Amino acid sequence: MKRLVLLLALLALLALPVAAQNLDLNQGGPVEITANDGIEWRQQDQVVIARGNARAVRGGVTVDADRLIARYRPRGAAQGTTSTATSPSGDSPLSGGEIWRLEAEGNVRVTSATERAQGQRAVYDMDQAVMVLSGRGLSLTTPEQTITARDSLEYWPQRRMAVARGGAVVVTSDDRRIAADTLVAYFLDAAPAATQAAAPTPAARPPIAGLPAANEGSRIDRVEAYGGVDIRTADEVVRGERGVYSPQTGLARLVGGVRITRGENQLNGQEAIVNLRTGVSRLISAPGTRVQGLVLPGQQQPTQAEVPQPQRPAARRPAPPPARGASPQ
Numbered sequence: 001m002k003r004l005v006l007l008l009a010l011l012a013l014l015a016l017p018v019a020a021q022n023l024d025l026n027q028g029g030p031v032e033i034t035a036n037d038g039i040e041w042r043q044q045d046q047v048v049i050a051r052g053n054a055r056a057v058r059g060g061v062t063v064d065a066d067r068l069i070a071r072y073r074p075r076g077a078a079q080g081t082t083s084t085a086t087s088p089s090g091d092s093p094l095s096g097g098e099i100w101r102l103e104a105e106g107n108v109r110v111t112s113a114t115e116r117a118q119g120q121r122a123v124y125d126m127d128q129a130v131m132v133l134s135g136r137g138l139s140l141t142t143p144e145q146t147i148t149a150r151d152s153l154e155y156w157p158q159r160r161m162a163v164a165r166g167g168a169v170v171v172t173s174d175d176r177r178i179a180a181d182t183l184v185a186y187f188l189d190a191a192p193a194a195t196q197a198a199a200p201t202p203a204a205r206p207p208i209a210g211l212p213a214a215n216e217g218s219r220i221d222r223v224e225a226y227g228g229v230d231i232r233t234a235d236e237v238v239r240g241e242r243g244v245y246s247p248q249t250g251l252a253r254l255v256g257g258v259r260i261t262r263g264e265n266q267l268n269g270q271e272a273i274v275n276l277r278t279g280v281s282r283l284i285s286a287p288g289t290r291v292q293g294l295v296l297p298g299q300q301q302p303t304q305a306e307v308p309q310p311q312r313p314a315a316r317r318p319a320p321p322p323a324r325g326a327s328p329q
Contacts, residue, residue, distance in 0.1 A: 024157035028059020066106030181227030250277035
């Protein structure tokens with residue numbers, strides 16, 4: 001089937017460098033949109049609609065969906081400004097303009113060299129530099145971790161952050177699992193090429209199937225968990241109210257009503273340090289309280305080994321609110 005092609009020249013953004021690793025549509029040059037069933041330009045509404053296996057490509061990032069809606073405005077105009085002026089050159093309806101919002105509907109897939117995200121609907125707000133996915137099958141996959149959610153999945157490429165809401169889960173390439181009501185993942189900043197070449201590389205881990213090895217910009221620095229935190233190792237289940245996990249050290253810290261369960265044995269406290277690589281856990285009591293536990297004869301007991309203090313990941317700021325103007329409608 002013949003595919004229609006439209007090149008949307010985003011002249012206001014042409015000077016920005018290309019970042020092919022991250023799912024960042026704010027980086028790069030023009031956007032090329034293709035579709036099987038036609039591309040409609042609504043000049044009065046300043047909207048371009050592509051239908052049927054629609055695809056938008058920019059700077060190494062590809063967006064595939066059943067339908068794509070690109071909302072544009074004159075270059076330099078404030079969000080919400082409308083204009084019916086045509087292109088000065090007449091060769092492109094959007095020449096001299098800029099896309100400020102891209103909406104994808106139906107079987108959405110967003111991919112780059114080392115990351116991919118998917119859902120039923122996605123809204124990318126160029127002003128706020130945030131993509132919000134919703135619908136069934138929400139996931140964000142990097143070479144070493146997969147993040148899934150039930151309600152929404154936000155990706156902030158320039159802040160190096162992703163927020164998963166509702167039944168959120170992070171699964172690492174070595175099958176470690178962290179679940180919570182809300183998870184906030186912070187990615188490492190990509191170092192300059194010369195710095196990356198000089199710096200020692202971390203120990204190699206098997207990447208997620210279908211993706212190449214990660215660069216620094218695709219590695220998760222830490223994951224903050226809020227509400228109903230559940231961490232599972234080969235032998236234990238550790239639950240708490242809040243937590244933070246560092247993939248670089250393999251350590252997780254949980255606070256608030258912590259319970260460590262191994263078989264029928266259970267230990268209760270206010271704080272726990274869990275080493276997801278070794279399966280060793282340490283339960284810590286709050287000041288003035290005692291650690292409580294139920295240990296049955298013949299059952300394997302939870303291990304309480306010392307964890308070096310400097311290796312504890314520190315919790316930082318809380319999860320950000322949903323992006324205004326970027327949430328799915």
